[in-house]
Amino acid sequence: MTLLETLFTTYKESALHGRYITLEHIEPIIQSLGNNFEVGVLGRSVLDKPVYSIKTGTGTTRIFIWSQMHGNEGTTTKAVFDFIHFLKSEEALAAAFKQHFTFYILPMVNPDGAELYTRENANNVDLNRDSVNLSQPESRILRQAFEDYKPHFAYNMHDQRTIFGLQEGNERPKPATVSFLAPSYNEEREINPCRRQAIDLIAAMNQTLQQYIPGQVGRFDDSFNINCIGDMFQSLGVPTVLFEAGHYENDYEREETRKFIFFALFSGFHKIYENDIVVNEKDEYFNIPQNKIIFYDVILKKVKINYENKEKITNFASQYKEVLFEKSVIFRAFIREIGNLDGFYGHVEIDCGQAEFTSHDGAKFPKIDEKADFSIGDSKNFVNGLPV
Numbered sequence: 001m002t003l004l005e006t007l008f009t010t011y012k013e014s015a016l017h018g019r020y021i022t023l024e025h026i027e028p029i030i031q032s033l034g035n036n037f038e039v040g041v042l043g044r045s046v047l048d049k050p051v052y053s054i055k056t057g058t059g060t061t062r063i064f065i066w067s068q069m070h071g072n073e074g075t076t077t078k079a080v081f082d083f084i085h086f087l088k089s090e091e092a093l094a095a096a097f098k099q100h101f102t103f104y105i106l107p108m109v110n111p112d113g114a115e116l117y118t119r120e121n122a123n124n125v126d127l128n129r130d131s132v133n134l135s136q137p138e139s140r141i142l143r144q145a146f147e148d149y150k151p152h153f154a155y156n157m158h159d160q161r162t163i164f165g166l167q168e169g170n171e172r173p174k175p176a177t178v179s180f181l182a183p184s185y186n187e188e189r190e191i192n193p194c195r196r197q198a199i200d201l202i203a204a205m206n207q208t209l210q211q212y213i214p215g216q217v218g219r220f221d222d223s224f225n226i227n228c229i230g231d232m233f234q235s236l237g238v239p240t241v242l243f244e245a246g247h248y249e250n251d252y253e254r255e256e257t258r259k260f261i262f263f264a265l266f267s268g269f270h271k272i273y274e275n276d277i278v279v280n281e282k283d284e285y286f287n288i289p290q291n292k293i294i295f296y297d298v299i300l301k302k303v304k305i306n307y308e309n310k311e312k313i314t315n316f317a318s319q320y321k322e323v324l325f326e327k328s329v330i331f332r333a334f335i336r337e338i339g340n341l342d343g344f345y346g347h348v349e350i351d352c353g354q355a356e357f358t359s360h361d362g363a364k365f366p367k368i369d370e371k372a373d374f375s376i377g378d379s380k381n382f383v384n385g386l387p388v
Contacts, residue, residue, distance in 0.1 A: 008263070011082055019254060023115065030052055053106055062149060066155070067157035096273065156229060156233075156241065164291040164295065165291070180243065200280070201272070204278065205267055216248075219289065243264065300317075300349075301351050335369065358374060
């Protein structure tokens with residue numbers, strides 16, 4: 001077991017699990033942090049929930065981390081608390097990090113969205129498109145924290161959907177398990193010294209991740225949008241890195257993915273601490289493959305359908321919708337696309353051998369946006385997109 005694997009196994013925050021991460025889950029952890037952590041409430045959300053800050057370390061290099069500005073993106077929140085658990089430990093490296101860095105963390109910028117499991121806040125505003133108008137209390141809290149703290153590095157933590165993948169040549173694509181972006185600071189997408197620091201840091205973290213998930217690290221498009229918080233902070237002269245926690249095979253709860261986010265966080269800080277960031281890694285950064293929308297959750301191939309008395313052999317895809325049910329997120333499959341599906345792949349692919357489709361209402365063809373409950377042939381029933 002490598003050092004990173006040992007640290008993650010030892011310090012994984014056991015109180016956090018799955019996709020639904022709310023203030024109710026993190027408050028007991030925050031309240032138990034102890035004297036080496038300075039906990040504050042920076043303000044209140046639209047629905048009057050506290051927006052917490054956590055500060056630790058005495059070092060001169062200031063790190064600013066915020067997570068869950070999109071309420072339904074809690075994977076990086078789990079990884080951030082895994083890292084906080086490590087910092088709370090007696091490990092020599094934890095002590096060294098706290099001597100070198102000061103960490104300032106907003107673990108849940110959008111507690112209302114987290115409770116409702118929505119991307120937006122309680123006013124239905126995407127906080128990641130509110131960096132100019134600052135129309136929402138949560139946006140103003142984040143911006144004020146940034147301005148007061150004056151960080152040397154900013155970490156913008158998010159989740160991404162299962163639709164994104166990475167493909168090299170004619171090989172079968174892999175899911176984009178972790179993706180990064182060094183946001184642009186202007187329309188021309190130029191690289192100034194500030195953005196270059198973010199690029200070099202991403203290149204260092206990618207080198208580590210390739211040892212564990214080769215071919216599964218992606219890069220997002222760097223088109224400039226000053227309404228996005230990362231672009232804004234980069235334009236204000238602070239090296240900013242966007243993290244996106246994505247899909248790993250059979251890991252819809254994102255418990256494996258949180259591990260790789262922890263690996264990225266730790267390895268990046270270790271490289272900064274050791275002064276081992278290689279300067280001018282632009283080529284390595286831009287050689288990270290760019291994310292493509294190429295995946296569905298399930299694709300069924302060679303299915304016989306009968307539409308208006310015409311038989312046809314075709315393919316169709318279903319996609320999971322994340323639904324909040326009794327304080328838990330469940331995955332409900334809906335039919336999303338019918339046809340050749342050229343250029344698309346399924347995280348699960350099933351060859352139906354030209355057997356006939358029958359919906360639960362007796363129809364002989366799939367319908368877009370219907371629940372993925374049906375039969376194939378005489379003996380195979382599918383419930384929620386998969387055979388039972």
